[in-house]
Amino acid sequence: MNIKGSLPLLILHVLSTGPRHGYAILKEIRQGSEGVLGVAEGTLYPILHDLEQRGLIEAFEETVSGRLRRCYRLTEAGRRELDRQAAEWRRYSRAVNLLLGGAS
Amino acid sequence: MNIKGSLPLLILHVLSTGPRHGYAILKEIRQGSEGVLGVAEGTLYPILHDLEQRGLIEAFEETVSGRLRRCYRLTEAGRRELDRQAAEWRRYSRAVNLLLGGAS
DNA sequence: TGACATACCTCGGAATTCGATGTATTATGT
DNA sequence: ACATAATACATCGAATTCCGAGGTATGTCA
Numbered sequence A, B: 001m002n003i004k005g006s007l008p009l010l011i012l013h014v015l016s017t018g019p020r021h022g023y024a025i026l027k028e029i030r031q032g033s034e035g036v037l038g039v040a041e042g043t044l045y046p047i048l049h050d051l052e053q054r055g056l057i058e059a060f061e062e063t064v065s066g067r068l069r070r071c072y073r074l075t076e077a078g079r080r081e082l083d084r085q086a087a088e089w090r091r092y093s094r095a096v097n098l099l100l101g102g103a104s
Numbered sequence C: 001t002g003a004c005a006t007a008c009c010t011c012g013g014a015a016t017t018c019g020a021t022g023t024a025t026t027a028t029g030t
Numbered sequence D: 001a002c003a004t005a006a007t008a009c010a011t012c013g014a015a016t017t018c019c020g021a022g023g024t025a026t027g028t029c030a
Helices: A007-016 A022-032 A041-053 A076-100 B007-016 B022-032 B041-053 B076-100
Strands: A057-064 A067-074 B057-064 B067-074
Touching (some): A007 A067, A022 B076, A076 B022, B007 B022, B007 B041, B022 B041, B041 B057
Antiparallel strands (some): A057 A067
16 A cells, blocks of 8 residues: 555654644645545554654653554654755655656 | 665666676666666575576577577566566655655 | 444564675786 | 676565554544
């Protein structure tokens, strides 16, 4: 379904626009890509835990619409990693397009 | 090193520009992407065998510079699969760029 | 009261790729 | 002449990445 390896980038980017809980990230990726991209829950949560362990995001509890939710925000290291991965994405996608003979 | 899932697309595309043997495909992907993309040999040959088994490419023996080489050419089904995968690539990469807030 | 969306989670397995390793030939430099 | 690199093909095991299926629980709407 997805271009493999791009999910951490997408997740970090969504969190760079503001803290969110897991399920909200899911919906943001779907809507923000006009339904083209989709992340399965069984994929998202393990990645979230991994990003947290690596210090790229941090979790905090927050009450959203009367219920306790596990929210995440980007750390400074996460911001740097986001920049790094975004640059890498541009580099690779440009290279593929170059090879395929298309523009940019 | 590579965006996962894109290698069959790249290989099919290279073969669409003319028949080649494995090692030549390798170099074509490297040079055609200005060194950004690279395929390990341990990755290429299994994919080649898989594509052949699926009828997307066909092998033939040819003498290249005095030595017998195993060359591959695209089949009709391979051409269709290439079109399909190229369209999918454009669709997904556009969606990622859309989400990341960039153009196209 | 049933269905559906929200919200979180784990597990097993499939797919994809790389690195290491092996073999053999040809070209290039010294 | 000899060593080294490039060419050329191949297999294997391991790592990474992702999905689907399943589980739990609450809120909302008809």
